[in-house]
Amino acid sequence: MKTQIEAIERLAQFGVKPSLQRIAIMGYVMDNLVHPTADTVFSGLSASIPTLSKTTVYNTLKLLARQGAILELSIDDKNVRYDANIFRHAHFRCKRCGGVHDVPVGDFEALTLKYAGDLTITESQLYYKGYCGKCRANADAEADEEAPEP
Numbered sequence: 001m002k003t004q005i006e007a008i009e010r011l012a013q014f015g016v017k018p019s020l021q022r023i024a025i026m027g028y029v030m031d032n033l034v035h036p037t038a039d040t041v042f043s044g045l046s047a048s049i050p051t052l053s054k055t056t057v058y059n060t061l062k063l064l065a066r067q068g069a070i071l072e073l074s075i076d077d078k079n080v081r082y083d084a085n086i087f088r089h090a091h092f093r094c095k096r097c098g099g100v101h102d103v104p105v106g107d108f109e110a111l112t113l114k115y116a117g118d119l120t121i122t123e124s125q126l127y128y129k130g131y132c133g134k135c136r137a138n139a140d141a142e143a144d145e146e147a148p149e150p
């Protein structure tokens with residue numbers, strides 16, 4: 001894992017005690033910036049760490065998100081996704097393949113805060129949905145499927 005040192009540093013930065021499993025899970029999420037689910041993280045690590053349980057992966061990801069070391073995304077209505085990119089950005093989910101992509105938001109946050117008045121925002125998620133480049137060719141067919149039967 002090329003990011004092992006970075007994983008240890010990230011855990012320390014967010015006050016998470018570094019166990020071998022936590023380092024592996026943090027490193028996996030940092031290495032795989034495709035917004036993996038807990039199941040994906042488990043499948044990716046279970047071969048190299050046979051003692052790893054799904055519960056440990058699930059609980060560790062929750063802990064890392066709670067401490068702010070990773071982001072927890074609810075863009076996918078069936079699965080929570082995790083993101084090691086903790087800088088401000090929005091997400092796009094393809095309605096056909098389910099792929100989740102990063103979208104830069106520029107000074108969107110500054111604009112929001114300007115008009116938030118006395119609201120104290122502690123978390124925010126900005127989502128877009130549609131079709132990725134690969135799936136766009138099939139988008140018309142998808143739209144037809146969604147149309148109600150005559």
Ligand SMILES: [Zn+2]
Pocket residue numbers: 094095096097098099131132133134135
């Ligand atoms: Zn797609």
Ligand SMILES: [Zn+2]
Pocket residue numbers: 035083085089090091101102
């Ligand atoms: Zn992201």
